[in-house]
Amino acid sequence: MRRMALPERVYRLAMTILPPDFRERYADEMVDFARTRLRAARELGAVAVMRESASLLADLARSAPSLWFEERPFAVTPPQRDDMDILVQDLKFGARALLRRPAFTVVAALTLALGIGANTAIFSLVNAVLIRPLPYKDPGRLVLVWGTQGSQNNQGVVYADYVDWRRQNHTFEEIGALRGQSVNLTGAATPDRLIGNFVSASALRAFGARVEQGRIFTDRETELATMAPVALISHETWTMRFGADAAILGRQIVINGTSFTVIGVLAPRMPTPMFSETPDVMVPIGYYPNAHGLDRGTRGIAVVGRLKPGVTIDAAQRDLQAIEQQLAKMYPTTNAGTGAEVVSLRDYTVGPTKAPLYILLAAVAAVLLIACANVANLQLARGASRARELSVRAALGAGRMRIARQLLTESVMLSLVGGISGAGLAFVMTKGLVALLSPLMPVYPDTIRVDGVVLLFALVVSLATGILFGLPPAWKASRTRLTETLRTRIGGGLHVRTRNSLVVVQLALSLALLASAGLLTRSLLALEHVDPGFDGENLLTAQFRLSPSKYDSPDKIWSMFERTIAEIRALPGVESAALVRASPLSGNGESYPAMVEGRPAPRAGEAPLVVVNPVSTDYFSTMRIPLLAGRDVASTDRTGTLPVVLVNRSYAERTWPGESPIGKRVKFGDDDWRTVIGEVGDTRHYSLNESQLLEAYIPYAQRPQIFTSLVVRTQGTPTDMVKPVQQAIWRVDRDQPVWRFRSMERDLAAVVSSSKVSMLLIGLFALVALLVAVVGIYGVLSYTMAQRTHEVGIRIALGADAGRVRRMVIGEGLQLIGVAVAIGLVASLGAARLLRSQLYGVAPHDVVTFVVVSVALAGVALVACYLPARRASRVDPMVALRSE
Amino acid sequence: MPGSSPKSQLPLTPAVLYILLALADAERHGYAIARAVEEASSGDVRMGPGTLYGSIQRMLRSSLIEEVPARRRPADDDERRRYYRITTFGRRVLDLELQRLGRLIRVAHDKRLLGGPGVA
Numbered sequence A: 001m002r003r004m005a006l007p008e009r010v011y012r013l014a015m016t017i018l019p020p021d022f023r024e025r026y027a028d029e030m031v032d033f034a035r036t037r038l039r040a041a042r043e044l045g046a047v048a049v050m051r052e053s054a055s056l057l058a059d060l061a062r063s064a065p066s067l068w069f070e071e072r073p074f075a076v077t078p079p080q081r082d083d084m085d086i087l088v089q090d091l092k093f094g095a096r097a098l099l100r101r102p103a104f105t106v107v108a109a110l111t112l113a114l115g116i117g118a119n120t121a122i123f124s125l126v127n128a129v130l131i132r133p134l135p136y137k138d139p140g141r142l143v144l145v146w147g148t149q150g151s152q153n154n155q156g157v158v159y160a161d162y163v164d165w166r167r168q169n170h171t172f173e174e175i176g177a178l179r180g181q182s183v184n185l186t187g188a189a190t191p192d193r194l195i196g197n198f199v200s201a202s203a204l205r206a207f208g209a210r211v212e213q214g215r216i217f218t219d220r221e222t223e224l225a226t227m228a229p230v231a232l233i234s235h236e237t238w239t240m241r242f243g244a245d246a247a248i249l250g251r252q253i254v255i256n257g258t259s260f261t262v263i264g265v266l267a268p269r270m271p272t273p274m275f276s277e278t279p280d281v282m283v284p285i286g287y288y289p290n291a292h293g294l295d296r297g298t299r300g301i302a303v304v305g306r307l308k309p310g311v312t313i314d315a316a317q318r319d320l321q322a323i324e325q326q327l328a329k330m331y332p333t334t335n336a337g338t339g340a341e342v343v344s345l346r347d348y349t350v351g352p353t354k355a356p357l358y359i360l361l362a363a364v365a366a367v368l369l370i371a372c373a374n375v376a377n378l379q380l381a382r383g384a385s386r387a388r389e390l391s392v393r394a395a396l397g398a399g400r401m402r403i404a405r406q407l408l409t410e411s412v413m414l415s416l417v418g419g420i421s422g423a424g425l426a427f428v429m430t431k432g433l434v435a436l437l438s439p440l441m442p443v444y445p446d447t448i449r450v451d452g453v454v455l456l457f458a459l460v461v462s463l464a465t466g467i468l469f470g471l472p473p474a475w476k477a478s479r480t481r482l483t484e485t486l487r488t489r490i491g492g493g494l495h496v497r498t499r500n501s502l503v504v505v506q507l508a509l510s511l512a513l514l515a516s517a518g519l520l521t522r523s524l525l526a527l528e529h530v531d532p533g534f535d536g537e538n539l540l541t542a543q544f545r546l547s548p549s550k551y552d553s554p555d556k557i558w559s560m561f562e563r564t565i566a567e568i569r570a571l572p573g574v575e576s577a578a579l580v581r582a583s584p585l586s587g588n589g590e591s592y593p594a595m596v597e598g599r600p601a602p603r604a605g606e607a608p609l610v611v612v613n614p615v616s617t618d619y620f621s622t623m624r625i626p627l628l629a630g631r632d633v634a635s636t637d638r639t640g641t642l643p644v645v646l647v648n649r650s651y652a653e654r655t656w657p658g659e660s661p662i663g664k665r666v667k668f669g670d671d672d673w674r675t676v677i678g679e680v681g682d683t684r685h686y687s688l689n690e691s692q693l694l695e696a697y698i699p700y701a702q703r704p705q706i707f708t709s710l711v712v713r714t715q716g717t718p719t720d721m722v723k724p725v726q727q728a729i730w731r732v733d734r735d736q737p738v739w740r741f742r743s744m745e746r747d748l749a750a751v752v753s754s755s756k757v758s759m760l761l762i763g764l765f766a767l768v769a770l771l772v773a774v775v776g777i778y779g780v781l782s783y784t785m786a787q788r789t790h791e792v793g794i795r796i797a798l799g800a801d802a803g804r805v806r807r808m809v810i811g812e813g814l815q816l817i818g819v820a821v822a823i824g825l826v827a828s829l830g831a832a833r834l835l836r837s838q839l840y841g842v843a844p845h846d847v848v849t850f851v852v853v854s855v856a857l858a859g860v861a862l863v864a865c866y867l868p869a870r871r872a873s874r875v876d877p878m879v880a881l882r883s884e
Numbered sequence B: 001m002p003g004s005s006p007k008s009q010l011p012l013t014p015a016v017l018y019i020l021l022a023l024a025d026a027e028r029h030g031y032a033i034a035r036a037v038e039e040a041s042s043g044d045v046r047m048g049p050g051t052l053y054g055s056i057q058r059m060l061r062s063s064l065i066e067e068v069p070a071r072r073r074p075a076d077d078d079e080r081r082r083y084y085r086i087t088t089f090g091r092r093v094l095d096l097e098l099q100r101l102g103r104l105i106r107v108a109h110d111k112r113l114l115g116g117p118g119v120a
Helices: A006-017 A020-042 A046-069 A083-100 A102-131 A159-168 A201-207 A235-240 A313-330 A345-395 A400-440 A452-479 A482-487 A496-528 A554-569 A619-623 A649-655 A718-732 A744-787 A789-797 A802-838 A847-873 A877-883 B014-024 B030-040 B049-061 B088-110
Strands: A142-149 A152-155 A172-186 A192-199 A211-214 A230-233 A252-255 A258-266 A281-284 A299-307 A338-344 A539-545 A574-580 A591-596 A609-615 A627-630 A644-648 A665-668 A674-680 A695-699 A707-714 A738-743 B065-067 B083-086
Touching: A006 A020, A006 A046, A020 A046, A020 B030, A020 B049, A046 B049, A083 A102, A083 A400, A102 A345, A102 A400, A102 A452, A102 A744, A142 A313, A142 A345, A159 A172, A159 A299, A159 A313, A159 A338, A172 A201, A172 A281, A172 A539, A192 A201, A201 A299, A230 A252, A235 A258, A252 A281, A299 A313, A313 A338, A338 A345, A345 A400, A345 A452, A345 A496, A345 A744, A345 A802, A400 A452, A400 A744, A496 A744, A496 A802, A496 A847, A539 A718, A539 A744, A554 A574, A554 A707, A554 A718, A574 A619, A619 A707, A644 A649, A649 A674, A649 A695, A707 A718, A718 A738, A738 A744, A744 A789, A744 A802, A744 A847, A789 A802, A789 A877, A802 A847, B014 B030, B014 B049, B014 B065, B014 B083, B014 B088, B030 B049, B049 B065, B083 B088
Parallel strands: A192 A281, A230 A258, A609 A695, A644 A674
Antiparallel strands: A142 A152, A142 A299, A142 A338, A172 A192, A172 A252, A172 A299, A211 A258, A230 A281, A252 A258, A539 A707, A539 A738, A574 A609, A574 A707, A591 A609, A591 A665, A627 A674, A644 A695, A665 A674, B065 B083
């Protein structure tokens, strides 16, 4: 061959500025062309050659930009066609392509329907709880105000402080007080216990209480000095308890022994901001039964406020804080170290559900991502078999972008089919979710539904999904060197790297989900194994509250209690029974700052807080709380005898380390000095996952209060004893309502049930994810092996044994799994950080969980690899070679 | 291409017009096209390979011209050379473009803008 002349070589080099496609097609001819020109110029002399060379190079430089430019999508398809035309054509073509492969279409659409449906269902929950505004007028300006004492936040507010806030603030349009408390409704067929709210008129205005009949309270009716016995009842109470009495306004009802006039019926489902339940009845706050409840120094009321327009929470906080500082100067004994804390009502209401909901949403989104990766992989597998079809289309004049666009249209069509089925599924799934989760959500169950917003979400997710799983194949198609594909006989190995990455992503995400589910499971197990400190089996609890007007002295209260407990203990089927002011896990309880005799009084707000619980005799034996030292409460511990107290082990160890607490003297709040007579075991009081509280028990007889709980150890099923216990109480006082009969076993189960639900859901998502991912890795390996049948056949023909082939295939699977586990573990750590608030008794980086889920994932994935490996090892070399 | 109107192609760039003209009477390969264009324009239009093949690619895509199937090429020709011919569509476009130019010439003529030879 003749040596290439220098100008020609330069020309070839210069041609690299042209698009590769173009070069590939025309380079030879162009060089030919240039050579002919140069040859002609050479006859005219060196100057002509120079001029010709320059002109050739200039020509290249001139044409390069437009050639590259034509690679861009918008300039691809002259003759220019209407975008709508292209879309319609693509849609038709896509529909045909999908219908031609019904198996693929059904599998892909189902996968997507599941993913999109689950996302939509979870979103309907998120929408109802976190997105939809709270059911009040202009809810963005509603706030709650807590009191603070020293380092303790979230305290109830002192009524007198509230009065000063109301008078002196500059930032609130309206600020009101309310207190929730169950009330006795008497005078009807049976005595009844209702959910009561004690409120100020300003509180009703603040959150915008609406009435359907009558009116709300006036300020005059709720001021302490001028209060009037008027009541508002809920729509539900009006219809269910008063038979929708048309003459309800003006009717007298007896609440806690006092007669009130009904002046209004609230609109249906009118909630109050603090309490999840709609109150049955509202009366002015001055009627709050505990006489000391509204004094300065006694915390306990809730404060709701409506900020003036444009006022921030911070500004309101500073405003109230300034007032508090003044109050501290005026009333140093009661107000030193106190403050106010303003929080948005929204945060208060939905705050606790936010984290679990976002976790669910993240988990279900991960499932959808995995599903996307799977469908993308299916598409790519098809894409490979379609490569020739696409190449032909390209050769017939379809531009790359045109083909990519076609594929994308097809993907989006597929995802929309999936989305529509998914939305249908979401209706069903949402129903299931409501049944499972609504007790834990701060909204009415029927507000959790698939509505326009949710459907819009489903649509957006479907489109995004379609684009997401459609992009890799479309991108691949736009990059494929068409001429190459046409020349090779199969599109084998074309997308292997992309498909491998997708499988790695799937496995890694599955691992993160599995790890999350694992952590939640361990957390749940830890919670279930928490020793509550008492025996919850066969234990019945109930509550009752005496009417303060009927039982107006400690003696009257105690004698009623004594007779009642005697009646109950005498019942057949009752092993033992006792009274306690606040039974464990009931949510009730009172804490007081404690002082120890002979030690300096701690500064305000720094004294240890102790849960002080009045109990009757036999409480510890009924609850099976061990008595560790000293003696139990005796029937001789009464008013007038030595004030005594029992302490729990934690309190004893913290206050008198290494010493016996017996005989020491302590004081809670402004109570008397009490002598410690015994030490008992620790119990969990408010929740199972609380850190151990300091507890003290005082004899009920030494401090009788109108509210009490009953604990009854039964011989058989506790709930069988509800009727007899009720009758026993009514034998003592036939007007005494009793409520909240509960089996302690059920209460204990309920505590873990919310954790159980999120664990189950995440676990379910993780399993689905694992399944999809495993199908993914199986698919990829099977596919690669099928592409390599020829190679495997040759290997076997050359003497490789079956084991070796298997090892080769599994080795490739292992590489994918290894990379996936590495990435997945990092993702898991991230997921665990999100989960932190939901975990109990297990660290977010729990090694055991991570190892177990990694091994499990790798194991399952390996099984998925084994099948294609076995198939490959059984390739008959003759068949394999012939098939090519 | 079916569905798109020949009118939408107008006006043609000089290169495209000359290539269509060059192919109007014969099937030619790339270099032959360039030569024909050069001759037809009395050397005024001298296309380089980039311009030529760039135009050819564009014209192929818009179906103005097509490649001649290999078996119909002259037997002794260089194998690498591809021959092109004008399509029916291309002919319609060329026809329309020439009519358009003809009308322009007539207008110019009527306005006496076109002098005889020798008039600047």
